[in-house]
Amino acid sequence: MDKSGLSPVEIGTRKQLFVDNFIVERQDNVFRVLNQPAKYHANPVIELEPTQKVGGEEHIIAMGNVMYDEEERLFKMWYECADYTWSFNLIAYATSEDGIHWERPNLGIIDFRGSRENNFVFHRGQRNVTAGIYKDAVAAEPSSLYKMIYNCGDGVGVAFSADGLRWRPVPETRVAKISDSPHSVMWEPRLHRYVAHSRHWEKMDFADGYGYGGPSGNGSRVVLQSESEDFLNWTAYGIIMAPDDHDPPWTRQFYNMEWMPYEDVYFGFIAAYHVLPGMEPKITPGAAWMDKVDIQLAFSRDNRAWMRAGERQVFIPNGPLADDFDWGMVYVMQHPLVVGDEIWFYYVGFNGFHWATKRHELQGGAVGLAKLRLDGFVSMDAGEGALTTKPLTMAGDRLVVNADASLGSLAVEVLDSEGRPIPGYSREDAEFIASDNARHTVSWNGNSDAAALRDQPIALRFHLQRAKLYSFVFQTSF
Secondary structure (H helix, E strand, C coil): CCCCCCCCEEEECCCEECCCCCCEEEEECCEEEECCCEECCCCCCECCCCCCCCCCCCCEEEEEEEEEECCCCEEEEEEEEECCCCCCCEEEEEEECCCCCCECCCCCCCCECCECCCCEEEECCCCCCCCEEEECCCCCCHHHCEEEEEECCCCEEEEEECCCCCEEEECCCCCECCCCCCCEEEEECCCCEEEEEEEEEECECCCCCCCECCCCCCCEEEEEEEEECCCCCEEEEEEEECCCCCCCHHHCEEEEEEEEEECCEEEEEEEEEECCCCCCCCCCCCCCCCCEEEEEEEEECCCCCEEECHHHCEEECCCCCCCCCCCCEEEECECCEEECCEEEEEEEEECCCCCHHHHCCCCCCEEEEEEEECCCCEEEEEEEEEEEECCEEECCCEEEEEEECCCCEEEEEEECCCCCECCCCCCCCECCECCEEEEEECCECCECCCHHHCCCCEEEEEEEEEEEEEEEEEECCC
16 A cells, blocks of 8 residues: 555556546646547548539438458448438448548449449438447357447337348347437447447436427437347446536537547547527527537546546537538547557538528538547646656556657656655656657666566656656566
8 A cells, every 4th residue: 555545556557548537646737638639631531422402312421330340451331321301311331441542332232213233231211320330249140240220210229230231120129219319339348248329318407597408398418328238138227428517508419429448448429519408490690609519528437437528628620611521510430440559530520500401501421530649539738747646556567658748858757655766767767758659668777677666556757848648558578
């Protein structure tokens, strides 16, 4: 135990992020900062032709899913196509070798408007499908390797596929009672079950008096988590993300929350719909944010208790210009991917606003890409300051930090259980880092060997000057 009587945090060789104070004991002029992904300069990466016309049958991209298949070394995307009235939606399939240039194969599976010359793989003969699709690494049967949850009109249904192209719905199965928003689903090894997110309505009363009944008096849009051990029998765990009194009245609708496991935590991407109570669907002009959707960041350490991150700031914003394809709405596609030293967020951007079709305006819809540096969700930033961790024990033999100190410097000292610098690992012994790298190896007097610190209570003190610290990890060399 440390001098406070608390047991050290056992981190082993697990990477530590700074999204909360789980590993942080003290901050001296160091501040937690939300970092936005950078949008790809040649967005959108997929858009459909011909261009949508008001009231026309031309398709836009409405929702979607993306994965990288390690076995086939191929990016795969399932995206939903919608006409102007969203009256007959289909799921289409595309592939890419680099994640940038996409091909839409002629599959010959679905008869659409008298032809099978298309890349469609699924439809239900009516409105939105809003499918969540993924390849299941723990699938018991090859015929169920790919799994889907989708809006089937009277709730959220399930379907299976051996190849991700030819789907077999299970008519009697329902994941949740109702949802018409993007769904997400995957196997969660920590919970030993499948976890699905769907939209739910909840009547909300806020301290400022802005209770929300929604467009039909049903309540605010919130995120419901459902769970299953076999993908056929589902139970509702409950609401895991909902607006609260800290959200302004115009940000109390959460359309959906895509999510991803990342290191020791989970990150969620809330599609926050901006509207005032009583304004749907007859939106009046006058506010730049009105009737738009952008993305906020959430996180969880157990995939059940979810919290907001980054002071509820916007994580992926709308495009800044009225001509931008994502000017009106942004929805993250299931699931973001780690590609090299970056995290790739595919998202569907709409030029038009949420209720555009009600006002006979163009809505549009295409796929964009935004990239974030590895571990880059939240950083600890300082002009000049220090961050001290809680007492911890580790199992590695070298300390690796992800930091940008290209405009300044970063030094790390190691403290004992009494908070005193350990000889040989003090700030005076530390070699300064003065560059940007996702994998800086920390050294003291030219020596990076930290094996002598294994399994004993220590703390780290990071000294930052004009630097950003993203993460740290104790690694083993062999």
